[in-house]
Amino acid sequence: MHPLRKKRLTIVLFLVAGIAIAVGLTTYALRQNINLFYDPTQIAAGEAPVDVRIRAGGMVEAGSVVREPNSLKVIFRVTDFNESVPVEYEGILPDLFAEGQGVVAMGRLNDSGRFVADQVLAKHDENYMPPEVADSLKKDVAGQSSSAETTGSATY
């Protein structure tokens, strides 16, 4: 390669590397601001500020959704399978809201550790499949656990 071009190439590489390092350090320093939400572990550890508008996200714990009969108020627990946070919300939930599905709620954490949300968004995962496949997957899981139970009971 021509020496002049080699020199230019080195400059270009230094330019790109320098910017990458600068941007990398900036985004690393700002990582808590870039994170869209606090997960239940962070909230349980007291990392989330109390009575400040923040977002909390995680999975809706199975069997935790309680709806008040005469209003739109709903109470559920958001979990990351490590810790969980009770969430209270009054309003219309998105269609994809269900137990075992992801949500991101916006609101304030009160003194008693309950998250009072004024907006609940659904977060879905990256898996796409036809309903039949999802059904058979569910059956497989159910079948395995029931067969595990039977083998378990057989050894007793």
Place this chain on the structure above:
Amino acid sequence: MWQWFHKLGSPKWFFGIANRLMPWLLAGGLIILAVGVVWGLAFAPKDYLQGNSYRIIFIHVPTAFLAQSVYIMMAVAAVVTLVWRMKLADVFVKAVAPVGLVLTFLALFTGAVWGKPTWGTWWIWDARLTSMLILLFLYGGVIALDRAINDEKSAARAVAVLVLVGVVNIPIIKYSVEWWNTLHQPATLKLTEKPSMSSEMLIPLLLSILGLYLLFGWLACIRMQTEILVREQRTKWVREMVMAGRN
């Protein structure tokens, strides 16, 4: 190898190659894209969770995918411009920047349309959406900077530097969903692992991406040819070609 490389830099040579490639790119792109999109929108099974609304993925993912890979191609061309001072590389950057802008806009727009029924919001300032918006502004900046400088050579260099500065945004877009908590779900199509999508949906999606790539190739060729004709209008070969076309 170097000889081939320098030949590639000759606008006249490129013009001829593009002429031969373009019918294939256009026909292949239109057919494959049509098959992929129609298959995806009308015949692919619906999703177990989102039902039919997930089908916008067959437009959203190809546009978002292309928006990013067009930028990577521009960055490679920018290195060639800065190091080898090859005119054709600069012609490429100028020709495809508006295409990238439109693709990024479409990705953001289809994403918003998809987000409303599934997430419950048109827009959220999470890392994926924000970095994609920055990509839109980068494309806009590249176009504006090119228009702002009259001298062709200094415009080429300034634009190349801007493109290279912006290229750090590409890995940020790609990994935003892994590095930070976002509302946007992680990638379905992965480089190393099996895609998390059943094959009846995956095949039309991959076809749509391939079709859009070919169509982009055609669009890049025709736009580059136009740019070459404008720049080389005083050269002998362009004049001869135009005269021959008239007769």
